[in-house]
Amino acid sequence: MSYTTQTQTSLNQTGDGSRSEFLAFTLGQEEYGIDILRVQEIRGYEPVTRIANSPDFIKGVVNLRGTIVPVVDMRIKFELGTPTYDQFTVVIILNIAGRVVGMVVDSVSDVTTLVPEQVRPAPDIKTAFDTDYLIGLGTIGERMLILVDIDKLMSSEEMGLIEGMAA
Amino acid sequence: MTIDMSQFYQVFFDEADELLAEMEKLLLALDVSDPDSEDLNAIFRAAHSIKGGAATFAFNDITEVTHMLESLLDRIRKGEMALTPEHVDAFLVAKDVLTMLMDGHHHGASVDQAAVDSVCQRLKALSQGQVDASAAMATSAPEAPVLEPVQTEAAPTQNAAGEFCYRIELPEVSQKDVDALAAELGLLGTIVQEKLGDGRSAFMLTTTESEDNIIAICSFVLDPDDLKITHAAASQAAAPAEADSTTDETSADVAAPEAADLNSQVPPAKQEAPASAPAPAAEAKNLGRRATDKEGSGQESSSIRVGVEKVDQLINLVGELVITQAMIEQRINALDPIVHERLLNSASQLARNTRDLQEAVMSIRMMPMDYVFSRFPRMVRDLAAKLGKKVEFITRGAATELDKGLIERIVDPLTHLVRNSVDHGFEMPEKRRSSGKNETGKLTLSAAHQGGNIVIEVSDDGGGLNRDRILDKARQQGLPVSDTMPDSEVWQLIFAPGFSTAEVVTDVSGRGVGMDVVKRNIKAMGGTVDIRSVPGSGTTIAISLPLTLAILDGMSVKVGDEIYILPLGYVIESLQPVAADVKEIAGQGKVVKVREEYLPLIPLYQIFAIETQFTEPSQGILVILESEGKKAALLVDSLVGQQQVVVKNLESNFRKVAGISGATILGDGGVSLILDVAALLRSGRQLNANPVFF
Numbered sequence: 001m002s003y004t005t006q007t008q009t010s011l012n013q014t015g016d017g018s019r020s021e022f023l024a025f026t027l028g029q030e031e032y033g034i035d036i037l038r039v040q041e042i043r044g045y046e047p048v049t050r051i052a053n054s055p056d057f058i059k060g061v062v063n064l065r066g067t068i069v070p071v072v073d074m075r076i077k078f079e080l081g082t083p084t085y086d087q088f089t090v091v092i093i094l095n096i097a098g099r100v101v102g103m104v105v106d107s108v109s110d111v112t113t114l115v116p117e118q119v120r121p122a123p124d125i126k127t128a129f130d131t132d133y134l135i136g137l138g139t140i141g142e143r144m145l146i147l148v149d150i151d152k153l154m155s156s157e158e159m160g161l162i163e164g165m166a167a
Numbered sequence: 168m169t170i171d172m173s174q175f176y177q178v179f180f181d182e183a184d185e186l187l188a189e190m191e192k193l194l195l196a197l198d199v200s201d202p203d204s205e206d207l208n209a210i211f212r213a214a215h216s217i218k219g220g221a222a223t224f225a226f227n228d229i230t231e232v233t234h235m236l237e238s239l240l241d242r243i244r245k246g247e248m249a250l251t252p253e254h255v256d257a258f259l260v261a262k263d264v265l266t267m268l269m270d271g272h273h274h275g276a277s278v279d280q281a282a283v284d285s286v287c288q289r290l291k292a293l294s295q296g297q298v299d300a301s302a303a304m305a306t307s308a309p310e311a312p313v314l315e316p317v318q319t320e321a322a323p324t325q326n327a328a329g330e331f332c333y334r335i336e337l338p339e340v341s342q343k344d345v346d347a348l349a350a351e352l353g354l355l356g357t358i359v360q361e362k363l364g365d366g367r368s369a370f371m372l373t374t375t376e377s378e379d380n381i382i383a384i385c386s387f388v389l390d391p392d393d394l395k396i397t398h399a400a401a402s403q404a405a406a407p408a409e410a411d412s413t414t415d416e417t418s419a420d421v422a423a424p425e426a427a428d429l430n431s432q433v434p435p436a437k438q439e440a441p442a443s444a445p446a447p448a449a450e451a452k453n454l455g456r457r458a459t460d461k462e463g464s465g466q467e468s469s470s471i472r473v474g475v476e477k478v479d480q481l482i483n484l485v486g487e488l489v490i491t492q493a494m495i496e497q498r499i500n501a502l503d504p505i506v507h508e509r510l511l512n513s514a515s516q517l518a519r520n521t522r523d524l525q526e527a528v529m530s531i532r533m534m535p536m537d538y539v540f541s542r543f544p545r546m547v548r549d550l551a552a553k554l555g556k557k558v559e560f561i562t563r564g565a566a567t568e569l570d571k572g573l574i575e576r577i578v579d580p581l582t583h584l585v586r587n588s589v590d591h592g593f594e595m596p597e598k599r600r601s602s603g604k605n606e607t608g609k610l611t612l613s614a615a616h617q618g619g620n621i622v623i624e625v626s627d628d629g630g631g632l633n634r635d636r637i638l639d640k641a642r643q644q645g646l647p648v649s650d651t652m653p654d655s656e657v658w659q660l661i662f663a664p665g666f667s668t669a670e671v672v673t674d675v676s677g678r679g680v681g682m683d684v685v686k687r688n689i690k691a692m693g694g695t696v697d698i699r700s701v702p703g704s705g706t707t708i709a710i711s712l713p714l715t716l717a718i719l720d721g722m723s724v725k726v727g728d729e730i731y732i733l734p735l736g737y738v739i740e741s742l743q744p745v746a747a748d749v750k751e752i753a754g755q756g757k758v759v760k761v762r763e764e765y766l767p768l769i770p771l772y773q774i775f776a777i778e779t780q781f782t783e784p785s786q787g788i789l790v791i792l793e794s795e796g797k798k799a800a801l802l803v804d805s806l807v808g809q810q811q812v813v814v815k816n817l818e819s820n821f822r823k824v825a826g827i828s829g830a831t832i833l834g835d836g837g838v839s840l841i842l843d844v845a846a847l848l849r850s851g852r853q854l855n856a857n858p859v860f861f
Contacts, residue, residue, distance in 0.1 A: 047837065048838075049729075049830075049837060049838040049839065049840065050729065051824055051827070051840070052774070052775030052776055052777070052824075052826070053775065053776065053824075053825070053826075054824070060838075061817070061821065061830060061838050061840075062838060063490070063832045063836055063837065063838050065487050066483055066484075066486055066487035066490065066815075066832065067815070067819070067820065068815050068816070068817055068819070068820060068821070068830045068832075068838055069820050070820060070821040099819070099820050100820045101820065160822065161821065161822065162822060
């Protein structure tokens with residue numbers, strides 16, 4: 001499975017006209033998109049076990065069918081909206097480089113297919129995400145998706161999820 | 168179609184290791200004066216199988232040694248030669264040389280060629296020494312059927328096992344194809360490869376398959392029209408005939424008593440002959456079909472080799488199932504038992520089945536202690552001989568099972584303890600006699616289950632530990648000791664680094680390196696070491712280990728709303744302190760007085776920033792923990808209970824968290840963190856003073 005994932009990424013990067021699919025989700029007022037192939041599943045929010053002395057956006061760990069998975073809340077990390085936890089709160093379970101991470105977002109809308117022509121380079125404007133972590137902006141009619149390089153973001157030192165990645 | 172032979176190397180090495188170990192075990196158990204023919208056959212078969220495998224992979228040095236070993240053994244088991252202790256010794260040395268050669272091929276370890284030569288000489292001398300006249304004939308005889316295959320054109324004759332024997336002559340093809348074909352055909356039955364004069368190859372194949380199937384397989388590699396297949400039943404028949412004639416000639420040559428002995432043993436030898444005769448040149452014999460050799464004795468091996476990852480995955484899946492089952496149980500407990508009677512019944516059946524399944528799956532990783540124990544008889548024998556001591560070695564509970572991961576790690580500490588016992592534990596025979604004991608000391612190695620632990624004991628009936636000498640030595644080394652220390656504490660002193668009470672440093676032991684390593688290794692496995700010793704009657708060292716690394720005996724404690732698990736091994740006691748016993752030390756935190764001892768107080772709520780109303784030590788519970796000789800009192804709100812927990816790695820998806828060694832899943836599906844007690848005690852105050860995170 002990881003093999004196909006990698007192939008897909010390289011296709012994206014070479015931009016040879018292949019379509020790529022993105023999962024659209026909202027954080028506060030903004031709509032974001034991530035590579036669908038990084039998404040393992042989407043779940044409701046379950047109570048987590050807090051990890052002491054960790055930054056507040058790391059909510060804690062949950063049991064995902066026998067594996068211990070850390071959960072991060074993007075709303076806290078990027079100071080978007082008010083983090084409320086109810087039956088509508090969604091956790092996107094990502095599989096990045098063999099590691100499983102849960103990401104709390106406000107809501108998940110749909111899966112959209114974008115051809116490279118629909119993706120514009122991200123302007124150097126201030127979004128919640130550092131432009132380093134952006135692939136570009138996707139346009140579908142009136143909608144605009146901020147496409148996030150979720151691999152880069154989750155493996156970044158800033159997130160503190162993976163030990164010694166930057167070192 | 169090519170086959171890379173190196174992919175089978177691991178299988179060969181694994182098998183050969185097992186066979187060598189088996190061989191050694193049998194050799195040691197052999198009664199020289201009256202050897203059991205079954206055992207001799209088993210030893211022979213082991214040597215023979217290794218030879219077959221080694222020949223397949225062209226490990227000629229191994230083939231050579233095993234060949235000599237096998238020839239000699241063959242004659243002994245046929246009764247042509249009487250077994251003497253020299254034989255047994257030579258065989259044991261040969262086994263060591265084989266192990267060394269195997270290592271050489273496997274890990275690229277250096278090979279002592281002199282030892283190889285000397286063992287070859289020794290085996291040769293033994294086989295020639297006693298039956299000069301027949302020696303040459305006996306060694307050449309087994310090869311005869313292969314060198315001169317009997318090419319009688321006969322109707323297919325079935326042998327006892329319903330197998331036909333075919334002779335397949337190949338056209339000129341590359342060696343790679345020949346090997347590939349040999350491996351393929353080997354799956355059908357027993358195959359023997361031979362070289363014809365003009366560079367072509369031929370196979371002798373004994374199989375239950377029809378000729379058509381053989382042609383079908385060959386046609387992958389070559390044109391079936393070029394193939395020449397003949398029914399070579401006669402050659403198979405010739406083999407026992409050859410063997411018989413050899414025996415006859417031999418018996419004529421040897422002295423009368425041996426001949427008489429021979430007659431009584433000929434029938435079993437004859438039965439063995441058909442199976443073994445084609446094998447000496449079994450160049451391409453498929454390893455997987457080794458079983459054919461065993462058919463004669465009906466010892467078909469009924470085990471399969473499975474990768475450890477597969478087993479671990481299975482264990483993980485079952486672990487999840489158990490948790491899911493626990494969740495179901497918890498949910499349905501809230502239901503009305505009368506309305507939902509049938510659902511509840513089914514659920515309780517599910518619970519039973521799940522538990523059985525879990526036990527069965529866990530037992531896959533379990534290996535009998537025999538795996539470890541079996542390597543000691545030889546070591547004890549050699550050591551005792553070297554030191555001039557007499558030691559009888561007894562094992563008990565060799566069938567007790569332990570997790571494979573642990574069993575591999577227990578070998579070294581146990582080896583050390585056994586060596587120590589033989590070297591220091593036992594007195595010299597004279598001394599034993601003078602103190603009224605049996606000259607032969609008894610060394611007992613035992614394993615038994617005790618609750619969730621396995622207890623392994625090494626016990627000797629030697630002189631026991633010398634309390635005064637240990638105390639003296641400890642004082643010399645500046646260890647804090649007093650004359651009034653209880654025995655159990657004195658014995659623990661021998662685990663201090665650099666401690667040795669042996670008067671003479673021998674090459675066996677006495678350098679003082681070791682006991683501390685033993686203790687450290689066992690601690691690392693989550694186990695404990697205890698010593699019991701009575702002067703004059705012996706010492707027992709007891710190792711207690713958890714049955715598996717994946718399961719931990721834990722004590723769950725509650726702070727605020729959070730539940731943490733403490734590994735039970737670190738917990739000494741728990742108590743509710745009196746306010747007066749808690750003293751504050753300016754800038755250094757608090758200490759608590761427990762039985763005249765001041766222990767640092769580690770408030771868990773403070774370290775982990777947990778909100779709780781119990782901040783006063785006297786309101787909560789103190790759990791006294793000990794690690795690496797340091798004690799401390801951990802302040803928690805309350806104790807929840809004791810339970811076995813399945814340890815999960817936190818780092819596989821997250822990062823290392825200071826103060827946490829892992830996580831586990833509770834019955835309700837929630838996650839609970841396991842405290843890293845050693846780290847807590849080491850840096851309790853630092854953690855407290857400035858949180859290490861961010």
